[in-house]
Amino acid sequence: MTAAGNSTLNAEPEPTSKPQRPGMPRFTTSKENVLSTFFIGAIDQGTTSSRFIIFDGTGQPVTSHQHEFQQHYPESGWHEHDPYELVGSVRNCIRKASQSFKEIGHDIEDIKVVGLTTQRETTLVWDVETGEPLHNAIAWPDTRTKGLVRELKEKEKAEGFNIAEITGMPLSTYPSAVKLVWLLRNVPKVKEAYDAGKLAFGTVDTWLLYNLNGKEKGVFVTDSTNASRTMFVNLHTVKYDPKLLEFFDIDINKIHLPRISPSSDAEAYGRISSGPLMGMKIAGCLGDQSAALVGQQGFTPGCAKNTYGTGCFLLYNVGEKPVISKHGLLATIAYDFGRHRKPVYALEGSIAVAGSGVKFLMNNMGFITHSHKISDLAASVEDNGGLVFVTAFSGLFAPYWIDDAKGTIFGITQHTQRGHIARATLEATCFQTKAILDAMEKDSGHHLSDLAVDGGMSNSNLCMQTQANIIGIPVDRPDMHETTSLGAAIAAGFAVDIWREFDELKAINQKGRKLFTPDITPEESDKMFKKWARAVEMCRGWLDPEESGGDF
Known part of the structure; x- marks a missing residue:
C-alpha cells in the first residue's frame, strides 16, 4: 500500500492463459476440420x-466489413438515426464482406445461415401499407422524454401500478414505449397513421427484418430479448400485456405490434430477398447485450459478462425465472433458444461512462492522442495518488441512480499528475462494476466465480487487472473480441442444428482466453471501495431539482 492508501499495480500486468474448465468439451481435430468448412453470417x-462478420463453425471470424453511419442530433438531448441509412449500411456491409469472402477463395453457398443482433430500445414507426417510415428512428440514449417520464411516474404512483414488477424496468427515458408515446403526441402524421389503424411500431431488429425480407413479404417480427426492452411486454409471460398498453394509452386495435419469437428460430425471421446472400435464411435474433452474453457462453446461472464500450453493460444470468431487482438493477430476457426450452433471464446494470471517460481525457483535456494510450499514461504512475474520480457526467446509473450528481474528482493535491487522473478514470468504471456485481449477487442469490469481459476498454491489461483486484475474482478475457456478433451467429447456428446442445456451444471462442487474477488482499480491495463509496455520497446534490431533469 502507498501512503495514500491505494493499491500499487504493476505497470504492465501480464494475464495468464485460461485453463480448460473440467468437463468442457474439446473439438477433436476431425470435428474442428469439419466445422471450419462451413460458415455463419452475423449482422x-x-x-x-x-x-x-462471417464466422466459421469454430466461432472464428473469417472476414468482415464495418460501415459507420450519420448520427442526428436535432436538439439538445435528442439522438436520431435515418431508418433508410440503417438498412443501407447493413446491405453495404453484407455486400462488401461477401465480396471479400469470395476473394479469399470461399463460395457464398458455404454460408449456411445468418444471425442478427441490434441496438436495443431504439424506436421506429412506419406506415404498414406503404412501408414508409414516419419519423427518424429515436435512438436509445435520446432523452427528449424527460418531462413525459416525470408525468408517467406520477400516473404510476396515482394508480398504484408497479411497472417494474411486470416489465423488470422502472420508468425512464430508455424503453421504447415512452418514445412511442412521445411520437404519438408530437408528430401529427404518426398520430394520423395510428388513428387510421396503419401505424407499425418496431425496434431496429423488426425494421431490418421487414426490409431485408422485402416489404412485400410482410415479415413483422421481433425476438423476446428485444421485446423485453419495449415496456409493452410482461416479463413473466413474454407476451404483450393489455395493462401495460392501457397505461401508455395505446389501443391494440389501432397499432401493429410485431410478433414475438424465440431468439433462435429456423422459420420466424425469413430470408434475405436481394444481394449476394439472396435466399439466405435468417435464423437468429438478439438484442446486442444479450448477444454478448451468448457469445461469452454465459449459459448457467451465476455467469456474467461486462461489455466495456462507451458505457458498460453488465448482464448476469439468473436462470429460468425473472428476478425483479430490489437493488437498482434491471431485469431482462437474456436469451430464448426455443424448442420447448424456457427463456433464460438476466439482471442488468449499466454504467454511463466507461470508454467515454477515456475520450473525455483525450478530446476535452488533451491528455492523450489516441484512446488506446490511456493504459500507458495510467501506468506512468504507481497508483492513483489518492484520487477518486466519480465520472457522473450525466448522473450515476445502476445501482445508484443518482441524477443530481456531476463528475467530481476528490483528492487533488500539488502532487497530482495526469497519470493519476488517467488511473482514477479507469478505476471509476471498475468500482461501478463492483457495485453492480454486489447488487446482482444480493438480488439473485448466486455467487459469481469470474467475470467475462469484452469491448474496447477490456483491451487494457492495466484496466482488467484493476478490475480483478477491485471485485476480488478473476476477469476472463477472450482472445477473439467479437462476442456480440458471435452471439448472433450462435443463435442462428443453433436453430439449424449446426450445434444441438449447449455443451457444444461452450467450446466456442475458448482459444487464447486470458485470466487476470487478483494480486492484492481482500482488505486492500475493501479499503479502496470504501473510499469510492464515500466519494459517491459526497458528489450527491450538486444539481437542484429543477436542474436534474428527472431522468432516473
Whole structure:
C-alpha cells in the first residue's frame, strides 16, 4: 500500500492463459476440420455503425466489413438515426464482406445461415401499407422524454401500478414505449397513421427484418430479448400485456405490434430477398447485450459478462425465472433458444461512462492522442495518488441512480499528475462494476466465480487487472473480441442444428482466453471501495431539482 492508501499495480500486468474448465468439451481435430468448412453470417447493427462478420463453425471470424453511419442530433438531448441509412449500411456491409469472402477463395453457398443482433430500445414507426417510415428512428440514449417520464411516474404512483414488477424496468427515458408515446403526441402524421389503424411500431431488429425480407413479404417480427426492452411486454409471460398498453394509452386495435419469437428460430425471421446472400435464411435474433452474453457462453446461472464500450453493460444470468431487482438493477430476457426450452433471464446494470471517460481525457483535456494510450499514461504512475474520480457526467446509473450528481474528482493535491487522473478514470468504471456485481449477487442469490469481459476498454491489461483486484475474482478475457456478433451467429447456428446442445456451444471462442487474477488482499480491495463509496455520497446534490431533469 502507498501512503495514500491505494493499491500499487504493476505497470504492465501480464494475464495468464485460461485453463480448460473440467468437463468442457474439446473439438477433436476431425470435428474442428469439419466445422471450419462451413460458415455463419452475423449482422451486428449498433448505435454508431453496422457490421457483417462471417464466422466459421469454430466461432472464428473469417472476414468482415464495418460501415459507420450519420448520427442526428436535432436538439439538445435528442439522438436520431435515418431508418433508410440503417438498412443501407447493413446491405453495404453484407455486400462488401461477401465480396471479400469470395476473394479469399470461399463460395457464398458455404454460408449456411445468418444471425442478427441490434441496438436495443431504439424506436421506429412506419406506415404498414406503404412501408414508409414516419419519423427518424429515436435512438436509445435520446432523452427528449424527460418531462413525459416525470408525468408517467406520477400516473404510476396515482394508480398504484408497479411497472417494474411486470416489465423488470422502472420508468425512464430508455424503453421504447415512452418514445412511442412521445411520437404519438408530437408528430401529427404518426398520430394520423395510428388513428387510421396503419401505424407499425418496431425496434431496429423488426425494421431490418421487414426490409431485408422485402416489404412485400410482410415479415413483422421481433425476438423476446428485444421485446423485453419495449415496456409493452410482461416479463413473466413474454407476451404483450393489455395493462401495460392501457397505461401508455395505446389501443391494440389501432397499432401493429410485431410478433414475438424465440431468439433462435429456423422459420420466424425469413430470408434475405436481394444481394449476394439472396435466399439466405435468417435464423437468429438478439438484442446486442444479450448477444454478448451468448457469445461469452454465459449459459448457467451465476455467469456474467461486462461489455466495456462507451458505457458498460453488465448482464448476469439468473436462470429460468425473472428476478425483479430490489437493488437498482434491471431485469431482462437474456436469451430464448426455443424448442420447448424456457427463456433464460438476466439482471442488468449499466454504467454511463466507461470508454467515454477515456475520450473525455483525450478530446476535452488533451491528455492523450489516441484512446488506446490511456493504459500507458495510467501506468506512468504507481497508483492513483489518492484520487477518486466519480465520472457522473450525466448522473450515476445502476445501482445508484443518482441524477443530481456531476463528475467530481476528490483528492487533488500539488502532487497530482495526469497519470493519476488517467488511473482514477479507469478505476471509476471498475468500482461501478463492483457495485453492480454486489447488487446482482444480493438480488439473485448466486455467487459469481469470474467475470467475462469484452469491448474496447477490456483491451487494457492495466484496466482488467484493476478490475480483478477491485471485485476480488478473476476477469476472463477472450482472445477473439467479437462476442456480440458471435452471439448472433450462435443463435442462428443453433436453430439449424449446426450445434444441438449447449455443451457444444461452450467450446466456442475458448482459444487464447486470458485470466487476470487478483494480486492484492481482500482488505486492500475493501479499503479502496470504501473510499469510492464515500466519494459517491459526497458528489450527491450538486444539481437542484429543477436542474436534474428527472431522468432516473
